[in-house]
Amino acid sequence: MFLQLVISGISFGSLYALVALAMVIIYKTSEVPNFGQGEMSMLSTFVAYALLVTHSHSFIFSFIGALLFAAALGIFLEFVFLRRAKDPNILSLILITLGFQMMLYGLASWKWGADQRDLPFPVSDFDVINLGTAVISYLNIATILITLVLMFMLFLFFKYTKVGIAMKATQQNVMAARINGIRTNRILSLTWAMSSMIGAVAGILLAPIATLDPNLMLDPLLKGFAAAVLGGMTTLVGAALGGYMLGVIENLFGGYISLEFKSVVAFGIIVLVLCFKPSGLFAKHYVRKV
Amino acid sequence: MALLEIKNIETFYTLIYALRGVSLTVEEGTITAILGNNGAGKSTILKTVMGLLDDQPDKGTIEFMGKRIDGKDPEVIVRMGISYVPEGREVFEELSVKENLLMGAYIRKDRAAIKKDFNQIYKYFPVLKEREEQWAGTLSGGEQQMLAIGRALMNRPKLLFLDEPSLGLSPILVKEIFEIIKTINQEGATILLVEQNARMALSISDIGLIIENGRFVMKGKSKELMEDKDVQEFYMGMRSEESAKGYQRWKRKKRWR
Numbered sequence: 308m309f310l311q312l313v314i315s316g317i318s319f320g321s322l323y324a325l326v327a328l329a330m331v332i333i334y335k336t337s338e339v340p341n342f343g344q345g346e347m348s349m350l351s352t353f354v355a356y357a358l359l360v361t362h363s364h365s366f367i368f369s370f371i372g373a374l375l376f377a378a379a380l381g382i383f384l385e386f387v388f389l390r391r392a393k394d395p396n397i398l399s400l401i402l403i404t405l406g407f408q409m410m411l412y413g414l415a416s417w418k419w420g421a422d423q424r425d426l427p428f429p430v431s432d433f434d435v436i437n438l439g440t441a442v443i444s445y446l447n448i449a450t451i452l453i454t455l456v457l458m459f460m461l462f463l464f465f466k467y468t469k470v471g472i473a474m475k476a477t478q479q480n481v482m483a484a485r486i487n488g489i490r491t492n493r494i495l496s497l498t499w500a501m502s503s504m505i506g507a508v509a510g511i512l513l514a515p516i517a518t519l520d521p522n523l524m525l526d527p528l529l530k531g532f533a534a535a536v537l538g539g540m541t542t543l544v545g546a547a548l549g550g551y552m553l554g555v556i557e558n559l560f561g562g563y564i565s566l567e568f569k570s571v572v573a574f575g576i577i578v579l580v581l582c583f584k585p586s587g588l589f590a591k592h593y594v595r596k597v
Numbered sequence: 598m599a600l601l602e603i604k605n606i607e608t609f610y611t612l613i614y615a616l617r618g619v620s621l622t623v624e625e626g627t628i629t630a631i632l633g634n635n636g637a638g639k640s641t642i643l644k645t646v647m648g649l650l651d652d653q654p655d656k657g658t659i660e661f662m663g664k665r666i667d668g669k670d671p672e673v674i675v676r677m678g679i680s681y682v683p684e685g686r687e688v689f690e691e692l693s694v695k696e697n698l699l700m701g702a703y704i705r706k707d708r709a710a711i712k713k714d715f716n717q718i719y720k721y722f723p724v725l726k727e728r729e730e731q732w733a734g735t736l737s738g739g740e741q742q743m744l745a746i747g748r749a750l751m752n753r754p755k756l757l758f759l760d761e762p763s764l765g766l767s768p769i770l771v772k773e774i775f776e777i778i779k780t781i782n783q784e785g786a787t788i789l790l791v792e793q794n795a796r797m798a799l800s801i802s803d804i805g806l807i808i809e810n811g812r813f814v815m816k817g818k819s820k821e822l823m824e825d826k827d828v829q830e831f832y833m834g835m836r837s838e839e840s841a842k843g844y845q846r847w848k849r850k851k852r853w854r
Binding site: 475479480483485491 | 670681689691701704
């Protein structure tokens, strides 16, 4: 039973890790936790659904279409709403992202209604591989693998590409980035596009396990946020590890202690982390010498 | 033709009238030094020219190689060939030294030449080579200053702005950095230098200007300025002769007030 709980914990944790990554990428550039993240990926998942079921395109086509939509949505929201904010402080930016959340939630409810739908996924949740005392479904394997590949791509992007390094530079010092000729506004658009796409992948991987309705990402968003706080809002690696840890801890708690209170774990963790190590477990932030 | 021509610019920080009509020409191949006390407006000139202050200059024009650049974004101005070493270094603290230098060459595409310039920078500042893989935030103040200068040079500027390169450095390091500035100039870059350390700045520059309360009050060849009694007393800390009685009943007055 322990192994089983850990395996499905890792699978759920992958999704939390993706949501956490999406949040951290935006947090590092715009310095705002994007509470519209969940609804952005929910809407992208609905676009995948519309392409796949309503217009009966192939899965790959719908997947790519949803990703492109997600990128466009991220750029649009940042450009049209966030960038217009005059002399923004953190609180007003957070309120704007809450605005996205309500707006997109309303949009999805209006277009697709509150019906629970099923997103047909090419990999089955019921076919399993036996691992002795535990089983792992193909869907779980796919989720874990896709997440790992995505993270590896992100790692390569931030480590070796010029744009990736410029993105880190912008996150650290906007003025210095500008005087080196980095077009920081474009970098900002790019971060929103990337983050939105990562969120969309999480949504599409989640939809076959949960049911597709406008509430799809409500819970995962909060969990992803908890994971980011746990690992550290300023580190990508930390956020990803936080996601996995949260998934496993939550599942073990649900298995051994109380299934009803499973969801409370995430919030308990937020409280504990904020009490004892507010910067997160894995944050190794450079502290400026005075 | 002058490389940079600033005509009568006025800059405000919301309600503070920081530059009150400043005109300045920088000739190609020279080192020009701007001296002045805290808050006189030295750095503001550089920031205004770089386009870092939104909607400034309020009045006046700035021309670089015959083209108007006032009101343009820093991203555009950098691409025209001006590099800026900001006050307080402003390196990317959580990027390695190498990545910092790479960002300096962000706008360039010529890979082979970039590699050559890396070696050139490491020749100027050998310590950066040793610390290549370290986070810039872990460097000492002097090393960060070297990195900031190196980063600005990576863009092969025609005109280099240096904002207080001596800030917070030990006298030996200051000397070292100024010698390198001199070398950089001899190898072709025009330099506009803003400094509080008047003695050091005048010793390497060709032309010196003195700014007070947002206006230039003096301009001249650096050698001549160094010999000027006012400059010596007010900016280089030399005292005029004491009187025979052992105390002074008069104070030297600045000419420009």
